[in-house]
Amino acid sequence: MSNSNNPDKGTRNLVIGMVAFIVLVGAVFSFISNKSSSTAKVPAAVSATDGYGIVLNANATPKIDVYVDYQCPICKNFEIINGGYLAEIAASGKAKIVYHPMTFIGAESILAANAAACAADEGKFLDMNIALFQNQSGTENSGLWTGDYMKRLGNSIGLKSAAFEKCVTDGTYVDWTKNVADASAKANVNGTPTVKVNGKDLDRNTEYMDPVKFKAALATGGVK
Amino acid sequence: MLSKFYKVQPWLTLLSRLVLGGVLLAAGALKVGNPQKSAMAVRAYEVLPINIANFLGYVLPWMEVGVGTLLIIGVGVKISAAIGGFTMFVFIIAISQAWARGLSIDCGCFGGGGAVEPGETKYLSEILRDIGLTMLGIYLYRFPKGRFGLDK
Numbered sequence: 001m002s003n004s005n006n007p008d009k010g011t012r013n014l015v016i017g018m019v020a021f022i023v024l025v026g027a028v029f030s031f032i033s034n035k036s037s038s039t040a041k042v043p044a045a046v047s048a049t050d051g052y053g054i055v056l057n058a059n060a061t062p063k064i065d066v067y068v069d070y071q072c073p074i075c076k077n078f079e080i081i082n083g084g085y086l087a088e089i090a091a092s093g094k095a096k097i098v099y100h101p102m103t104f105i106g107a108e109s110i111l112a113a114n115a116a117a118c119a120a121d122e123g124k125f126l127d128m129n130i131a132l133f134q135n136q137s138g139t140e141n142s143g144l145w146t147g148d149y150m151k152r153l154g155n156s157i158g159l160k161s162a163a164f165e166k167c168v169t170d171g172t173y174v175d176w177t178k179n180v181a182d183a184s185a186k187a188n189v190n191g192t193p194t195v196k197v198n199g200k201d202l203d204r205n206t207e208y209m210d211p212v213k214f215k216a217a218l219a220t221g222g223v224k
Numbered sequence: 225m226l227s228k229f230y231k232v233q234p235w236l237t238l239l240s241r242l243v244l245g246g247v248l249l250a251a252g253a254l255k256v257g258n259p260q261k262s263a264m265a266v267r268a269y270e271v272l273p274i275n276i277a278n279f280l281g282y283v284l285p286w287m288e289v290g291v292g293t294l295l296i297i298g299v300g301v302k303i304s305a306a307i308g309g310f311t312m313f314v315f316i317i318a319i320s321q322a323w324a325r326g327l328s329i330d331c332g333c334f335g336g337g338g339a340v341e342p343g344e345t346k347y348l349s350e351i352l353r354d355i356g357l358t359m360l361g362i363y364l365y366r367f368p369k370g371r372f373g374l375d376k
Contacts, residue, residue: 008374011374012299012300012374015294015297015299015374016294016299016300019290019293019294019299020290022286022289022290023286023287023289023290024286026256026286026289027282027283027286027287030256030259030282030283030285030286031259031279031282031283033259034259034260034263034282074341102260103260104258104260104261104264104338105261106258181260185260185263185264185267185274185278186274186278188267188274189264190264190267190268190270190329190338190339191264191268191329191338191339191340192338194339204328204339204342205328205342
């Protein structure tokens, strides 16, 4: 039982105070470090009103939003199954497609998203998008993906300009990835891949991994 | 019988503190480094308004770290156990409603979280684990004094 002469009482309060302080500082830090910034550099194809995503066929309708994390293995499967059809839509202009490269899996996702954005500035976003999935490491943040790796990957699809390499090296669009993450959070995106047609989520149970149902869902949304 | 309980009670309290505190500390520590994912995990339950879910996703891991630390070193055990146990109780409700509504999510208890493939959910084991942890919280609230605690 406690008594007023207890020498531990000061220690006890000190410990509680310290723990409370760490919790408070940590929570505030988490909050601030994930806020999007209006001064972040964004790729030319990005539109803030489209959740800072990379926009293809800006004036077409309907609108397809695709949320991926380049380290997410299911996203890779999704790309293998439906990426070709999306590329076809992009090429034919049958719909507006907005890619949102998310980065919640960690550091290498940020590297990849930055490189994809750099490629977008050179008009090669979709090529980089595919190349990233094709060269996904088996494990998250394995150390495979580095700045040099991204440059080599870019080179392999014909991105050899000094501007691209500088963009990768400088991490020009690293801050932009926070804007994408923040906007995705506000759009209630709770996993990847997430696909929305005209703002409406596809059915996760059936429409993601079946190319026929995926096409049908897009057709229902107005992709002719 | 009762006297026997009073003999083991301080040790049971210590054990409960280490288990509940350890789980909370580990769960929090695995999440503090990735607030984006943590916020996503909370949103995936589709219970709270998005803003509040995101806020909770940032704050909850740090709270878990704090409460877990206090339980392990044995400071403010009664209130920490109440918070920890109540948190677990809320998790049970959150996971149960996700299960009942047919959502496919990972509980996000130890990092991870968010939507998963249907068939990859583990609701029952998650709920059973959290029931056990809630009971430890209740026990600690009732018997907060035990071995090797800073509380006197």
